[in-house]
Amino acid sequence: MPGLEDLYKEIILDHYKNPRNQGELSVPPAIMEEGFNPLCGDEVKVYVLTDGDLIKDIRIDGQGCSISQASASMMAESVLDKTLEEAKNLIERFKEMMSVHESNMDSEELSEDNDENSLGDLQALKGVVKYPVRIKCATLGWNTFDQIITPEE
Numbered sequence: 001m002p003g004l005e006d007l008y009k010e011i012i013l014d015h016y017k018n019p020r021n022q023g024e025l026s027v028p029p030a031i032m033e034e035g036f037n038p039l040c041g042d043e044v045k046v047y048v049l050t051d052g053d054l055i056k057d058i059r060i061d062g063q064g065c066s067i068s069q070a071s072a073s074m075m076a077e078s079v080l081d082k083t084l085e086e087a088k089n090l091i092e093r094f095k096e097m098m099s100v101h102e103s104n105m106d107s108e109e110l111s112e113d114n115d116e117n118s119l120g121d122l123q124a125l126k127g128v129v130k131y132p133v134r135i136k137c138a139t140l141g142w143n144t145f146d147q148i149i150t151p152e153e
Ligand code: ZN
Pocket: 037, 040, 041, 042, 064, 065, 066, 067, 068, 137
């Protein structure tokens, strides 16, 4: 599909230049976790404010490469107003997408997803799988967010 890769690059660049849900929330009531990716020097702070089961607000503060910052921005946009359950499900599916081995890579596979299961714009990050060094950039914000909503006990 010609142009698809360009479109994906554009989506990533757009989120990098105009990050969504950027900023801070006061802690408490919000919860904050920091994530680092020493391989690339990426830093992400994720602030989450929940209301019962609902992700009422999420803010991202960080610096680093375009992949890390765009991915965190896309994550924030995707999980806002979702339930914790839905957010966990999305993390699961995103990580699955980012762990696809090259030999299994079939770009058609994901585009055949029905709307309900579609990762939407998040699929723009799938191309990162081709560059294993950058996968940690793409998953940084997600892992940090996961630490907040899935506390280790
Ligand atoms: Zn990076």
